[in-house]
């Protein structure tokens with residue numbers, strides 16, 4: 001959360017900063033601001049609300065300069081306003097700071113600094129950093145920053161510039177920062193997409209590292225100023241991957257990328273003849289006796305599917321935990337535990353902390369992560385990458401399907417190693433996996449049927465989503481997609497649980513989305529469907545192609561191609577994503593930047 005960009009070179013800094021922020025707006029859109037060094041002064045422009053407000057302000061009142069910092073905010077301390085927008089400055093506006101994260105001891109620091117005569121303008125925790133740097137600044141910016149961060153407690157990424165100093169100084173503790181290396185210019189950002197138009201040579205800063213950039217060089221040190229050896233990496237994403245490519249929204253583009261993502265996640269990892277899976281990992285799974293899956297949000301729902309898959313394929317006991325719960329519940333982590341952190345961004349702080357907790361208790365650790373070089377990938381014993389490409393839409397879609405595919409691969413791999421799946425079964429599953437991409441494409445090719453339901457139900461006040469077995473998480477994910485982008489209240493229940501309470505909600509105004517595709521519990525689902533109909537509920541049934549029983553009872557149906565039940569969540573989630581998207585669009589909402597949300601949640 002909070003997008004960070006910095007630039008030093010020969011270009012017009014404000015252009016580079018705005019372009020970078022445009023590519024990072026998904027990280028927060030409560031306010032935006034830039035500070036540019038202009039002669040011996042710092043020029044600031046800050047606006048509450050979306051980036052477009054800031055660009056308008058810059059059109060009326062441009063800034064000139066070749067060094068600057070920019071920020072899009074997701075508010076923690078202090079409401080969204082022009083004043084609370086970053087960058088924040090010291091008393092004399094000679095030092096400007098942008099910050100992502102939380103300074104836990106800011107109140108104490110603020111009182112001390114105020115007692116020493118510093119005047120504060122905002123209610124943010126971030127402003128203390130500017131005043132602390134001011135306190136220690138005697139001409140050497142990095143020296144002042146080292147001293148200032150020595151007093152800060154919390155998790156943060158900060159970037160500091162000072163009038164008359166040709167340097168950008170950035171510090172990372174927990175919140176991500178990436179340096180982009182150029183020729184005669186250097187860049188810095190919280191995420192890779194902001195750098196893609198300029199360079200693909202990057203340095204991912206690790207926790208406790210400081211980067212000092214000028215136009216000719218980048219120096220990396222520890223928090224005490226000692227140089228640290230780091231190797232630049234080359235990112236394999238290209239700028240086009242982070243563009244909308246003709247779609248109205250990133251979310252829609254990403255929904256339509258799913259057939260390709262499935263191929264990329266599975267690609268090269270399936271060995272047809274032997275029925276084996278080559279994950280390309282060094283991690284030794286032979287001693288694994290149980291699995292703990294930790295994740296948040298959609299990644300948690302993907303992990304719930306993972307539990308079914310891993311238990312079925314590998315016959316290992318699997319626990320799934322919300323990461324924010326796991327780390328505080330004193331989990332039992334016996335010898336032989338494999339802790340798997342599932343995360344698109346690889347930066348979600350709750351997931352990272354849960355992983356650390358598991359590791360402290362002796363677990364082996366594996367990351368199922370999309371973003372290369374992200375924090376989780378640095379801390380785990382090994383990473384199985386999703387290869388989903390950059391996901392920009394705040395509501396996760398293609399990373400979710402990537403996670404499901406990766407979990408299936410992991411299950412298959414463990415199953416083959418443990419002898420719980422024989423070659424024949426495995427080869428059959430691999431053949432099914434190879435069909436998946438085409439099946440998802442078929443769903444996308446019939447999106448108009450889903451859009452018709454969007455038209456009919458766009459004004460509903462509440463929705464109930466029901467799913468059973470391995471598709472209970474599909475219902476949870478469908479409800480989450482709908483609420484986060486359309487702001488319609490949606491609840492998900494395990495279909496069999498409906499009669500234990502939620503059935504009281506059902507009346508003629510309550511659309512009930514029921515996952516009723518072919519499964520071992522299909523007959524039971526049909527009985528549950530009848531129970532809803534008996535109470536005048538409106539049923540939108542997700543059924544397998546050619547189904548007649550569910551279709552005969554439901555008010556509306558969405559057909560999906562038939563596939564093995566264990567892989568059905570990968571196909572079934574797609575119409576639910578399309579439904580959420582269509583309804584949100586019809587309601588005129590900002591699909592890619594839903595209110596109060598931001599991508600990559602780096603605060604607890």
Ligand code: F6R
Pocket residue numbers: 296297298299300342343344345346347348351394395396397480481484600601
């Ligand atoms: C929902 C959504 C969030 C994320 C969650 C975890 O559409 O995007 O619920 O799934 O914040 O994020 P990652 O996967 O980056 O750890």
